[in-house]
Amino acid sequence: VDVALSRNGRRLLRALFAALIVFLYAPIAILLIFSFND
Amino acid sequence: VGGSESRLTLRRLRPRLATPALLGAPTAWLAVFFVVPIVIVGLYSFNVYSLFPGDEGFTTSAWRAFLDGSVYLSLFWKSVKLSLLVSVVVVLLAYPVAYYLALSGTKRKYVLLLLLIAPFLTSYLLRVLAWKVILGNNGVLNSFLAWTGIRSADHPLSQLLYSRFAVMLVLTYVWVPFVALPIFVSLDNLDRRLLEAASDLGASRWQAFLRVTMPLSLPGVVAAFFFVFIPTVGEFVTPSLVGGTSGYMYGNQIADLFSTGFPDWQTGSVLALFLLAVVAALTAVFSRFTQVRQVA
Numbered sequence: 191v192d193v194a195l196s197r198n199g200r201r202l203l204r205a206l207f208a209a210l211i212v213f214l215y216a217p218i219a220i221l222l223i224f225s226f227n228d
Numbered sequence: 229v230g231g232s233e234s235r236l237t238l239r240r241l242r243p244r245l246a247t248p249a250l251l252g253a254p255t256a257w258l259a260v261f262f263v264v265p266i267v268i269v270g271l272y273s274f275n276v277y278s279l280f281p282g283d284e285g286f287t288t289s290a291w292r293a294f295l296d297g298s299v300y301l302s303l304f305w306k307s308v309k310l311s312l313l314v315s316v317v318v319v320l321l322a323y324p325v326a327y328y329l330a331l332s333g334t335k336r337k338y339v340l341l342l343l344l345i346a347p348f349l350t351s352y353l354l355r356v357l358a359w360k361v362i363l364g365n366n367g368v369l370n371s372f373l374a375w376t377g378i379r380s381a382d383h384p385l386s387q388l389l390y391s392r393f394a395v396m397l398v399l400t401y402v403w404v405p406f407v408a409l410p411i412f413v414s415l416d417n418l419d420r421r422l423l424e425a426a427s428d429l430g431a432s433r434w435q436a437f438l439r440v441t442m443p444l445s446l447p448g449v450v451a452a453f454f455f456v457f458i459p460t461v462g463e464f465v466t467p468s469l470v471g472g473t474s475g476y477m478y479g480n481q482i483a484d485l486f487s488t489g490f491p492d493w494q495t496g497s498v499l500a501l502f503l504l505a506v507v508a509a510l511t512a513v514f515s516r517f518t519q520v521r522q523v524a
Contacts, residue, residue, distance in 0.1 A: 193423040194327075195331060210321065214347045214405060218354070
C-alpha cells in the first residue's frame with residue numbers, strides 16, 4: 191500500500207503535472223510556430 | 229636545523245594564511261561591486277555625492293518626501309501585495325507537482341523534473357514576450373475567441389494584456405519551474421519510513437501528509453516562497469513589457485527615476501535603498517527558516 195498517494199490522488203497529480211507542462215511549453219511552442227509565419 | 233625551522237614556521241603559517249587567501253578575492257569582489265555601489269547610492273540619497281557637477285549638500289529631503297508622501301509607499305505596498313499573491317499561487321502550483329515527482333515512486337522522476345525546469349533555462353525575455361503574442365488584441369487567445377464566435381473580432385478582450393492580471397500570470401509562469409526545485413528536494417529527502425510509521429500507527433494518508441510530510445517540507449516551501457517573493461517585489465522587466473499602467477510596479481518607478489526623460493537619481497536612490505532594506509530583512513527571516521538543524 192502506497193502511504194503517500196492513493197490511486198486517485200496519483201491520477202489527479204499526474205493530470206496536474208501534465209497541465210502544468212502544457213502551461214509551461216505552450217507559449218514557447220506558439221512562439222516557435224509564429225516564427226515560421228509568412 | 230635552520231631549514232627545518234623555516235619549514236616548521238611555514239607549516240604553522242599556512243593555516244593562518246589559508247583563510248585570508250580563500251576569502252580575500254570574494255570579499256574584494258563583494259566590496260567593489262556590491263558595497264561600493266550601495267554606498268554611492270546611499271550618498272546620492274542624501275545628496276552628498278553626484279557623478280555630475282551640481283549643488284551637492286547633505287539633505288534628508290528625499291527621505292522625508294518618501295516617508296511622508298503616499299505615492300511611492302502605496303506603489304511599494306501594491307508591489308508587495310502583487311508579489312505575495314504571485315508567490316502563494318506559484319507555491320500552490322509547484323507543491324503538488326513536486327510532491328508527485330518526489331513521492332509517487334515513478335522511476336522517471338529526474339527526467340520529468342528536467343522536463344519541468346527546462347523552460348526556466350530558456351531566455352527570460354523570450355518567455356515574457358511569448359505571452360504578448362498570446363494575450364494581445366490580435367493574439368492567439370483573442371483570435372481563438374473570434375474564430376469560435378464567443379467574442380467579436382472587433383471587440384477583443386483588451387484587458388488581457390497590459391494589466392495587473394497579465395503581470396501576475398507571466399510572473400507565475402516564469403517562476404513555477406524554479407520554485408518546484410527546492411520543494412522537490414525537501415520532499416525527496418523525506419524519510420519514507422516516517423510515512424510508513426504514521427500509517428502503521430493508524431494515520432490516514434491525509435493525516436500523514438498534514439502531520440509528517442507538510443511540516444518536514446516546510447523549509448523547502450518557505451525557501452521557494454522567498455525565492456519568488458524577493459525578486460518579484462522589485463521586478464520591472466515583466467511589468468514594463470506586459471503590465472501597462474495598471475501593472476506598473478515599484479521596480480518600474482525606480483527604473484524610471486534613473487532613466488532619461490525626467491531623471492531624479494536622489495529619489496531613485498531612496499526608493500532603491502528602501503527596497504534593499506526590506507529585501508535584506510526578508511532574507512534574514514528567510515535564512516532563519518531555512519537554517520540546517522543538526523540532529524543530535
